[in-house]
Amino acid sequence: MTYRVFISDPLSEDGIYPLQEADDMEVVQETDLTNEQLHERLTDYDALLVRSQTKVTRELIENAHRLKVIGRAGVGVDNIDLEAATEYGIMVVNAPDGNTNSAAEHTMAMLASLARNIPQADAALKQNRWDRKAYVGVEMKGKTLGIVGLGRVGAEVAARAQGQRMNVIAYDPFLTAEQADNLGIRSGSVADVLQAADFITAHTPLLNETKHIINKEAFEQMKDGVRIVNCARGGIIDEDALYEAIINQKVAGAGLDVFEEEPVYDHKLLELPEVIATPHLGASTVEAQRNVAIDVSNDVVTILRGGVTQNAVNMPSVPQDIMNQIAPYFDLAAKLGTFLAYLEQDAVEEIHVYYAGELAEMDVTPLTRNTVKGLLKRHLGNRVNDVNAAFLAEKKGITIHEQKTSATNGFTDLLTAEIKTKSSIRQVAGTLLRGLGARIVKIDHYSMDLSPQGHMVFIRHNDQPGAIGRVGGLLADNQVNIATMQVGRTEIGGEAIMMLVIDKPLKQHELNQLKELTEVHDATAVEL
Numbered sequence: 041m042t043y044r045v046f047i048s049d050p051l052s053e054d055g056i057y058p059l060q061e062a063d064d065m066e067v068v069q070e071t072d073l074t075n076e077q078l079h080e081r082l083t084d085y086d087a088l089l090v091r092s093q094t095k096v097t098r099e100l101i102e103n104a105h106r107l108k109v110i111g112r113a114g115v116g117v118d119n120i121d122l123e124a125a126t127e128y129g130i131m132v133v134n135a136p137d138g139n140t141n142s143a144a145e146h147t148m149a150m151l152a153s154l155a156r157n158i159p160q161a162d163a164a165l166k167q168n169r170w171d172r173k174a175y176v177g178v179e180m181k182g183k184t185l186g187i188v189g190l191g192r193v194g195a196e197v198a199a200r201a202q203g204q205r206m207n208v209i210a211y212d213p214f215l216t217a218e219q220a221d222n223l224g225i226r227s228g229s230v231a232d233v234l235q236a237a238d239f240i241t242a243h244t245p246l247l248n249e250t251k252h253i254i255n256k257e258a259f260e261q262m263k264d265g266v267r268i269v270n271c272a273r274g275g276i277i278d279e280d281a282l283y284e285a286i287i288n289q290k291v292a293g294a295g296l297d298v299f300e301e302e303p304v305y306d307h308k309l310l311e312l313p314e315v316i317a318t319p320h321l322g323a324s325t326v327e328a329q330r331n332v333a334i335d336v337s338n339d340v341v342t343i344l345r346g347g348v349t350q351n352a353v354n355m356p357s358v359p360q361d362i363m364n365q366i367a368p369y370f371d372l373a374a375k376l377g378t379f380l381a382y383l384e385q386d387a388v389e390e391i392h393v394y395y396a397g398e399l400a401e402m403d404v405t406p407l408t409r410n411t412v413k414g415l416l417k418r419h420l421g422n423r424v425n426d427v428n429a430a431f432l433a434e435k436k437g438i439t440i441h442e443q444k445t446s447a448t449n450g451f452t453d454l455l456t457a458e459i460k461t462k463s464s465i466r467q468v469a470g471t472l473l474r475g476l477g478a479r480i481v482k483i484d485h486y487s488m489d490l491s492p493q494g495h496m497v498f499i500r501h502n503d504q505p506g507a508i509g510r511v512g513g514l515l516a517d518n519q520v521n522i523a524t525m526q527v528g529r530t531e532i533g534g535e536a537i538m539m540l541v542i543d544k545p546l547k548q549h550e551l552n553q554l555k556e557l558t559e560v561h562d563a564t565a566v567e568l
């Protein structure tokens with residue numbers, strides 16, 4: 041099988057070798073396309089690789105019927121409609137680590153440039169102005185750097201600022217006082233950071249909570265003469281409020297690599313001498329571009345070949361060693377979900393997946409996802425995949441619950457899937473038996489021992505003499521051979537079940553005949 045990969049932004053030539061060297065990948069790179077051109081091209085590609093220029097919109101995603109993965113050579117995925125990608129089952133991967141150093145170094149360059157007016161002095165000198173008075177700067181040593189967002193880049197900036205002998209105070213919702221102590225910095229609230237800092241730098245993603253986190257009120261809390269840097273995302277700083285704060289001399293200087301709208305031309309901030317700016321160059325180094333292109337190319341190859349990656353943005357990631365441990369259960373989990381979809385005709389409101397035994401010690405999120413995928417697949421077909429299973433379940437009003445229990449029922453591991461509808465609860469449990477593989481060991485409250493595959497018939501009937509014979513006879517009359525049969529009951533003469541594995545799928549009229557037998561309450565054909 042050959043996979044087709046389209047690259048729509050300039051990516052490091054050096055970095056895309058994992059794609060170019062793969063025999064099963066056909067790579068096409070065309071940049072600067074219009075939206076219409078990109079729409080047309082994408083109809084028969086399996087993967088799309090972008091930097092930040094290409095806007096991967098819902099419309100683009102809806103039309104790219106073959107697309108399975110979108111790779112972002114960089115961190116921020118705000119140019120990709122994640123919700124649409126998830127809905128259409130398209131995995132989005134980024135390259136979160138490759139440009140961290142470059143972004144941190146760019147931030148330090150901005151801070152130093154702001155402190156010493158280097159770009160302004162350079163520009164003046166090139167206009168034959170030898171002006172030493174106008175460009176007197178301030179030292180960084182001994183000043184306080186306030187960092188909003190202490191993730192990968194923020195932490196690297198903190199370490200470098202300490203090298204400049206700066207004091208660092210940071211706010212990040214995940215930063216504990218103990219972690220701050222270990223890093224030799226102070227932690228505080230956003231207000232603490234704003235009030236204490238001589239220099240401020242933001243390193244958050246652009247989210248609802250971080251949009252305009254540096255706004256008019258924030259500027260009011262800052263020290264007079266503060267210098268501020270944004271090498272993260274446009275929109276974290278309210279540009280109008282920044283403009284006002286510079287005009288009012290609250291802010292002595294701003295270093296901007298990113299803007300609310302990019303590319304930016306004729307912006308009022310760019311007319312101010314206190315502002316120094318670069319056109320989103322934080323990740324623009326030979327090393328960063330090579331790193332991110334290699335990382336994202338490797339991930340795209342892995343995903344297209346059916347593997348897993350730690351960098352999926354629209355799917356929880358699970359470490360590879362855990363993935364290896366739970367991998368043997370993937371198929372069983374999906375089949376339990378599908379089995380339940382056959383058993384129950386009413387709308388499912390809840391799905392519960394219970395894990396017992398050694399499985400209860402592991403991160404089983406991918407198994408739960410597979411169970412949900414199996415449940416939905418019966419009615420939604422191949423539209424449902426690992427990426428959109430939880431999303432589609434939520435859309436259908438199904439809540440997903442994952443629980444770890446100690447009830448192994450004597451098995452080393454037990455995986456139980458249960459669905460609840462308005463009027464009933466149905467349950468099926470399975471395990472892996474050494475040498476025998478996956479087995480269904482329980483259906484509702486009946487014990488079983490069944491390999492979950494092939495053509496099956498699930499029958500609820502009266503426990504009475506002749507019932508099994510009548511079912512067998514009817515199938516024989518229709519030339520349907522029974523491969524295996526399991527029966528279960530809770531009490532003599534009460535309700536019982538039969539689980540048949542047959543050699544060919546049951547036709548609808550044969551199923552109807554089974555249902556008409558007086559001993560039979562209900563019969564369901566199951567295809568696993």
Ligand SMILES: NC(=O)c1ccc[n+]([C@@H]2O[C@H](COP(=O)([O-])OP(=O)(O)OC[C@H]3O[C@@H](n4cnc5c(N)ncnc54)[C@H](O)[C@@H]3O)[C@@H](O)[C@H]2O)c1
Nearest residue numbers: 115116143189190191192193212243244245271272322323
């Ligand atoms: N200019 C560039 O070329 C360039 C290059 C690399 C990264 N970036 C951008 O830099 C930013 C940081 O990248 P990263 O790799 O460090 O990301 P990251 O995910 O490692 O770190 C982001 C941090 O922000 C924190 N955060 C989230 N909401 C917050 C809030 N309300 N207040 C304070 N902190 C909050 C998170 O907890 C996290 O620790 C991203 O926006 C990324 O897109 C830009």
Ligand SMILES: O=C(O)CC[C@@H](O)C(=O)O
Nearest residue numbers: 091092114115116323324
């Ligand atoms: O592609 C780029 O150069 C920008 C990347 C950067 O903004 C990121 O979020 O990784």
